[in-house]
Ligand SMILES: Nc1nc2c(c(=O)[nH]1)N(C=O)[C@@H](CNc1ccc(C(=O)N[C@@H](CCC(=O)O)C(=O)O)cc1)CN2
């Protein structure tokens with residue numbers, strides 16, 4: 001189905017969620033494995049010591065092994081804690097989870113404050129789709145629209161195949177992301193026009209299969 005760019009965000013969310021629900025388990029598992037491997041590789045290639053990421057929900061790209069793969073590659077992995085106003089606090093992943101608001105799996109260690117995400121050298125974030133101009137469609141809480149202005153580092157959304165779109169509806173508060181990982185084997189980061197990317201990032205973040 002081709003979605004007109006005028007579809008309201010809610011319709012596009014519903015469509016992508018339903019496609020995600022219908023993904024055959026082996027397709028999902030392959031994409032999750034590929035995303036976890038590529039994301040860990042990016043951390044190592046970029047030399048990012050502190051990384052901010054997320055704990056995938058049942059239907060979200062990355063799957064149940066993402067956090068362990070990232071924790072093995074990063075020195076310090078920050079995971080979000082959803083606050084009452086939908087802003088995100090952060091804590092270092094120490095191998096333990098508790099259940100937070102909306103049933104989210106969250107780190108149980110000391111909360112570092114909303115500004116702690118600024119210490120990340122790479123931010124991997126969830127989303128339902130990313131457009132060529134860097135517009136990101138999320139779950140609808142507006143959490144990352146608050147988080148992204150605090151971040152200087154590359155911001156990369158993990159997606160399933162087909163979720164990088166030509167365009168998405170934009171509202172004034174929508175913050176752009178730098179890139180997306182599309183979830184097929186050995187995929188490169190798809191860089192958007194969404195953030196001014198210093199030239200040295202290109203070589204740091206290109207995939208090993210580029211010879212870089
Ligand atoms: N795995 C994961 N962790 C995450 C996120 C995520 O998308 N995925 N978040 C990403 O931000 C944050 C929490 N996500 C949220 C998602 C929805 C709403 C929310 O209030 N949703 C409304 C509207 C939904 C809609 O319009 O469809 C609701 O549920 O009523 C709030 C926070 C932090 N952690």
Ligand SMILES: Nc1ncnc2c1ncn2[C@@H]1O[C@H](COP(=O)(O)OP(=O)(O)OP(=O)(O)O)[C@@H](O)[C@H]1O
Pocket residue numbers: 009127136137138139140141142143144145146171173174
């Ligand atoms: N900087 C902000 N401060 C306060 N509220 C905000 C801010 N940005 C967005 N919001 C609120 O969040 C609501 C949802 O925004 P939007 O639909 O863009 O979420 P999203 O980016 O898809 O969600 P998420 O980032 O949580 O995955 C907006 O209607 C708005 O009320």
